[in-house]
Amino acid sequence: MTKLEAYGPPGNLDDFDGFGRKAWNAFISNTVDTAVKGPDPNEVLHDSPRPQFYNLTSADTAGDAIRAAISWTAFPRIIKITSSSDVQRWERADASRDVQDEYCEWSVVRDNTNTITQVTFTCEGPEYWEVLAETNPQKVIELYRHHISPDVRPEDLFSPTGRYQPRNKWNDSTSHGAMHLVQRNNTLGAEIELAAAATIRRVVNGTELTTEQELIACGKYGAPERNSDPHIGAGVNALARQRADITLADPVGLYFDDLSTDGWETPDGSDPKSYWTYLRGDTEHRVRAAYRVPPEKGFSVGDITIAGRPIRFGSQIADFITIKLTGIACRLGRSTAEPQTSCVEFLPADMPEEAFTAEAFSAYGNFLDPRPAVSSRSSRVA
Structure with missing residues (x-):
């Protein structure tokens, strides 16, 4: 098979103009290359390079390629295991976007009786919006007005100097x-870095590590208490143990996998899943969704029950949502990469999160003005 000509935007979205698509390809390609290289061995031991991880635009994908979808539950597990009841965890998860750390975040709309009428979910990474804002700021405004509110103003989204503010009044809460x-x-x-780090096979004291928790504890590529990080790492490492070359499928992104409505009941007996609607992304790569009941049905989301309990929190729905990424493995059985025989060590221990961000954004620095970068290793040190 031939090399990929260029990485596409998440969800194969068509928001970019030609300039934006070039910038996006440069960003993803360079981020993958940085992840392949791994951290500086003078700062992090036993974590570089990652020879089984590859860039789709610079290396062929062999004919024996297999695709592997890795999915996990959208509800934040850290909140679940530190709460004393379902109501408490639902309240905590609905209270702040800062705790919604499974690559899925949501916002809840209620009527004047405090009944839920809609819950909107997103799994779109911030980097896409930062590139779009640099290359086509008017498109950003149009999309906010279409999906969030017609009242969005340019000054709500951009600083006085014209810099896009990812956390703005329309994208910083669970209610607006x-x-x-x-x-x-x-x-x-973070997704790319985690996947690359997990391609390192680890044989410690003569035993190859295979379980989710021992791999993440040794590889230090995320938070072991999450649903996502250990599961992604174990899924990728299972491919690596087949002595394969591995990468993330194009378009690189996080996507909605499914919503399960087993145990849900509606007042009129209609299918509860029929009120789940995808709003952005193509058929295989959904990045935005909403759960809402049309007004003509005569009831609201809050009138639907799950296991006999009315929906009072958006997080009750998140319990039943799964998020996914897709890996590619090829040249199975042909990799000559040797496993690491020790676990990751940080030198010094207080290595800043920004250590791996400059290179990730330098690829499109020729196209765009300098600006703060999004950390690609934040989940490694959280």
Whole structure:
């Protein structure tokens, strides 16, 4: 098979103009290359390079390629395991976007009786919106007005100097809209870095590590208490143990996998899943969704029950949503990469999160003005 000509935008969205598509390809390609290289061995031991991870635009994908979808639950597990009851965890998860750390965030709309009428979910990484804002700021405004509110003004989204503000009044809460991810670990850079780090096979004291928790503890590529990080790492490492070359499928992104409505009941007996609507992304790569009941039905989301309990929180729905990424493995059985025989060590221990961000954005620095970068290793040190 031939090399990929250029990385496409998440969800194969058509928001970019030609200039934006070039910038996006440069960003993803360079971020992958940085992840392949791994951290500076003078700062981090036993974590570089990652020879089994590759860039789709610079290396062929062999004919034996297989695709592997890796999915996990959208509800934040850290909140679940530190709460004393379902109501408490639902309240906590609905209270702040900063705790919605499974690459899925949401915002809830209620009527004047406090009944939920709509919950909107997003899994779009912030980097996409930053590139779009640099290359086509008017498009950003149009999309906010379409998906969030017609009252959005340019000054709500951009600083006086014209810099896009990812956390703005329309994208910083669980009640005033959710355009894209803002929780600090929910980035595409973190996804790419985690996947690359997990391609390192580890044989410690003569035993190859295979379980989710021992791999993440040794590789230090995320938070072991999450649903996402250990599961992604274990899924990728399972491919690596087949001595394969591995990458993330194009278009690189986080996507909605499914909504399960088992145990849900509506007042009129209609199918509860029929009120789940995808709003952005193509058929295989959905990045925005909403759960809402049309007004003509005569009831609201809050009138639907899950296991006999009315929906009072958006997080009750998040319990039943799964998010996914897709890996590619090829040249199975042909990799000559040797496993690491030790676990990752940080030198010094207080290595800043920004250590791997400059290179990630330098690729499109020739196209765009300098600006703060989104960390690609935030989940490694959280």
